[in-house]
Amino acid sequence: MxxxxxxxxxxxxxxxxxxxxxxxAEICRLSAALGRTLTGDVQAPTDMPPYHRAIVEGWLVNSADTKGAGEDSPVNFNISGNIIPGDESCPMPGAGEALRVATGSIVADGPVAIIRPWEGKEEGNIVSITRPFPPRFFIEEQGYDLKQGTTAVAAGTVIGAAEIGTIASLGIDEIAVAxxxxxxxxxxxxxxxxxxxxxxxxxxxxxxxxxxxxxxxxxxxxxxxxxxxxxxxxxxxxxxxxxxxxxxxxxxxxxxxxxxxxxxxxxxxxxxxxxxxxxxxxxxxxxxxxxxxxxxxxxxxxxxxxxxxxxxxxxxxxxxxxMDRDAELPADSQNNQPPQKP
CATH class of the missing domain: 3.40.980.10 (MoaB/Mog-like domain)
Known part of the structure; x- marks a missing residue:
């Protein structure tokens, strides 16, 4: 400006x-891209994240089953399984059932919600709640960060550590740089x-x-x-x-x-x-x-x-x-004004 x-x-x-x-432009491996300047947009080849995932650990339940839960009317769920990071699928919890999930776990599509650890009480194989939970509570949707085909890092960007991390998350190892x-x-x-x-x-x-x-x-x-x-x-x-x-x-x-x-x-x-x-x-x-x-x-x-x-x-x-960088004019660190005329 x-x-x-x-x-x-x-x-x-x-x-x-x-x-x-x-x-x-030349092709550069991602490991050597720090400080280089992109000459073309890097686009997401897939949705990111590529699946619905849990933002927190807890229990995955059908949100419809939580209706009516309160301090005087707790609702109980039978813990029927575990979903951990690396699992390739997650079933829809059955009526009155809960699945333990870890942060980052894949979760099912549909009207499910995650009960956070401090919002449920687990005893044996039963978890009880005292409040209702809306659908998709604490679930990050597929494509939340990037939709397939959208620009992840724009041309003209000077590649820093954050950009390297973003590009690596897309499975891309070679990029065009100035x-x-x-x-x-x-x-x-x-x-x-x-x-x-x-x-x-x-x-x-x-x-x-x-x-x-x-x-x-x-x-x-x-x-x-x-x-x-x-x-x-x-x-x-x-x-x-x-x-x-x-x-x-x-x-x-x-x-x-x-x-x-x-x-x-x-x-x-x-x-x-x-x-x-x-x-x-x-x-x-x-x-x-x-x-x-x-x-x-x-x-x-x-x-x-x-x-x-x-x-x-x-x-x-x-x-x-x-290098066609998307950069503003460098600022003067001294911020000196021109000498004044006597």
Missing amino acids: NDGSPLVDAQQQFVDALSSKTTN SAPKVTLFASGDEVIPYTDTLKPGSIRDSNSIMLASAVTAAGGIPVIAGIMDDNFDKFVTAVKTAIENADMIVISGGTAVGGRDFISDLLKEVGELIIDGVPMRSGRPLIMGKAGDTPIICVAGHPPEALRGFSLFGIAALNKL
Whole structure:
């Protein structure tokens, strides 16, 4: 939902500018489906539950036989059998008869009811009641959760543990999911060095690439760390154009601040189209977005917290669109308003 803030407006503008082209679908085993995105509805092949079942344990009786039961006029039933989970059928109790049932047991169709343990008194082979029970009392009907052919999990859903449980209950082991988008990550700046290198005066370790790679993985993508690019415009353009050939999305960290040597906006214009040239947030300008054909390009700040924040706001939004996820725009955890003019 758009709250009218400049940040949300920028997110929506960027997402709307991206192509509707999505990643391909692939078949995935249910055991490996956590975090994947469904590309088609999963429909129930049978009713769920597939039979009428007891919600609680107790005694199954014909509800008509309970009429007239009261404190001064108890009604007795002869316990004639047991129905346990795994039994394939349940007979209709005869007149004046009761069947012991367990939670989850199959129960008969017809005007039967379950007497809960605290509502009956069992002595020997007799259970007595002091109140009437309506038909189908504490019985879950066949198809209560899902009718055959109805949608159990909708396309665009990100599969979590609950969805895996639902799909497994339907006896389905293979589902169609969106292929994980490949996201190529660049770090930018002459001063940036690999994070394992020894720091020198004026240098900065590249913690962004591995951090953003982790964020890409968590969001359902496949990260490809392309390395550190120095401030050579032509080389950077060539590297990005090459990456676009095999990537579904490009993320660049650093080089977005105002300054003579920061040329990310020009780079986007060179390789594709500039869509957002700065987002009004407390951090200022360092969020630049564009695209090259169908490939989104997200350029975030070099400062690690702002880099992650920018990716969380715009990178995840782009990934959601690439995978056709049914998801709202990511919210800003900082909830910062733009800087006020003096």
